[in-house]
Amino acid sequence: MARRSIPSPPPDGPIPSETSAQRITAEFESPTAGDGALTMLMAVLSHELRLPVHALSFNLGVCLERLRGSNEVPRAWMEEKLARQQKAIWRLRHLIDTFLDVAQISSGRLRLDLEPVDLRELTQEVVGRLADDLSWAGCACDVRTAGPVVGNWDRLQLDVVITSLVSNAMKYGAGRPVHVTVSGTERAGIVIVRDEGDGIEPEDQRRIFDKFVRLGPSDSMSPAPGLGLGLWIVKHIVETMGGKVSLHSEPGDGATFTVTLPRG
Numbered sequence: 001m002a003r004r005s006i007p008s009p010p011p012d013g014p015i016p017s018e019t020s021a022q023r024i025t026a027e028f029e030s031p032t033a034g035d036g037a038l039t040m041l042m043a044v045l046s047h048e049l050r051l052p053v054h055a056l057s058f059n060l061g062v063c064l065e066r067l068r069g070s071n072e073v074p075r076a077w078m079e080e081k082l083a084r085q086q087k088a089i090w091r092l093r094h095l096i097d098t099f100l101d102v103a104q105i106s107s108g109r110l111r112l113d114l115e116p117v118d119l120r121e122l123t124q125e126v127v128g129r130l131a132d133d134l135s136w137a138g139c140a141c142d143v144r145t146a147g148p149v150v151g152n153w154d155r156l157q158l159d160v161v162i163t164s165l166v167s168n169a170m171k172y173g174a175g176r177p178v179h180v181t182v183s184g185t186e187r188a189g190i191v192i193v194r195d196e197g198d199g200i201e202p203e204d205q206r207r208i209f210d211k212f213v214r215l216g217p218s219d220s221m222s223p224a225p226g227l228g229l230g231l232w233i234v235k236h237i238v239e240t241m242g243g244k245v246s247l248h249s250e251p252g253d254g255a256t257f258t259v260t261l262p263r264g
Helices: 018-029 035-067 075-107 119-129 131-137 155-172 230-240
Strands: 114-118 141-145 150-154 178-184 188-195 244-249 255-262
Touching: 035 075, 114 119, 114 155, 119 131, 119 141, 119 150, 119 155, 119 178, 119 188, 131 155, 150 155, 150 188, 150 255, 155 178, 155 188, 155 230, 155 255, 230 244, 230 255
Parallel strands: 141 178
Antiparallel strands: 114 150, 178 188, 188 255, 244 255
């Protein structure tokens, strides 16, 4: 299935590759980090932030132009435009939260606000929020659950985990179904996200949860778009909550990520 083109990189140069991104981060985090490392890191962040900002600016401009005109603005039209703006704002918040999570994890200060959370309800909420993205990617998504699965977890951080896994599934399994299963045992809640993509090679599975890993399609030498931080963040959030995340994949047979969290 044809995918939308990725926006062009900043004019100063291409977005760093996985290897160079790792080098940039190592340099930036070192006591002797120079201005060059900071500049390149900011180029990556600017690239990721630019798309939702442009979408928000465009839709606001269209709304203002229409409202300033002499004709009446249809309610349905305005609601559709406002929904697009809301989605762009959500993307910005998601990116900002990602950068904050990286900073907190890197410094060892990831904070958890534990409260009773229904894993089934939260998963259905996340999938509903991603409905437009799933439709665009051509991915029908089914959520299978037997009933409520309540545990003492951080709702916002768990939202990040589920969002990242579903987003990852539709990125690498575009045009094919995504399957989400929520279940529980007496002591744990379990979320399984499975795609029907090309699968992950064994050598890539060993580094899939590392920072800045961006795997490209099996027929491409180019990495997938993004920062390559999603699964690294997922692993650290899950482990901070005392759980574990695992991957099962066979080349040509999709990938299955399983998150197991103690109910607390």
